[in-house]
Amino acid sequence: MNRILRPAAFLDRDGVINIDHGYTHRPQDLEFVSGAPAAIRRLNEAGYMVVVVTNQSGVARGYYGEDDVARFHAHMQRELRRVTARIDAFYSCPYHAEGIVPAYRVDHPDRKPGPGMILRALRQLPIDAGRSFMIGDLPSDMAAAAGAGVAGHRFPGGDLDDFVAGVLLQASAANRPT
Ligand SMILES: [Mg+2]
Known part of the structure; x- marks a missing residue:
């Protein structure tokens, strides 16, 4: 292995x-959680690859299409660029076992609590799993992290940059050579 692996x-x-308005998908409905752009920039500067892993069952439910998801992510990336923050990769899961769109009516391992998206990112990107972590607001995010063998940190709300600063402090203490 001669690639340089990053956390x-x-x-x-x-x-x-972003604030969860319920099946949020229109660019004009993007509203960042407090501190989110700064948190992402902090992760960029600390050398982390920032990888979004998101369930988007609204696609299976027929509320919007995968192209809408892609448009929303492109808009998010543009807004982040204004503050020199960057998401390195987006993984989204359009499937749901009870969807109404036949092509997406699948009980898929990508759907969190399944670890599918994280495992795929670990295969496709130069990531050091041992130094990586997942941040999510739901138990299903923590289950996906555990299933993929990466640490999980449950975000309780509030300012994401404060939360990420704390997580990075923990991570650097854990990775310090003894
Ligand atoms: Mg969530």
Whole structure:
């Protein structure tokens, strides 16, 4: 292995990066959680790959399409660029076992609490799983992290940058050579 592996911060999207209005997908409805752009920039500067892993069952439910999800993410990335923050990769799961759109009516391992999206990112990107963590607001995010073998940190709300600063402090203490 001669690639340089980096730690990754896997971030849930709705309720962590943007305020969850319920199946949020229109660019004009993007409203960042307090401190989210600064938190992402902090992770960029600390050398983490920032990887979004988000369940988007609204696609399976017929509320919006995968193109809408992509448009929303492009808008989010543009807004972040204004403050020199950057998301390195987006993974989203459009499936749901009880969806109404046949192509997406699947009980898929990507859907959190399944670890599918994180495992795929670990295969596709130069990530050091041992130094990586997931931040999410739901138990299903923590289950996905555990299933993929990365640390999980449950975001209780409030300012995401404060929360991420605390997580990075813990991570650097854990990774300090003894
Ligand atoms: Mg969430």
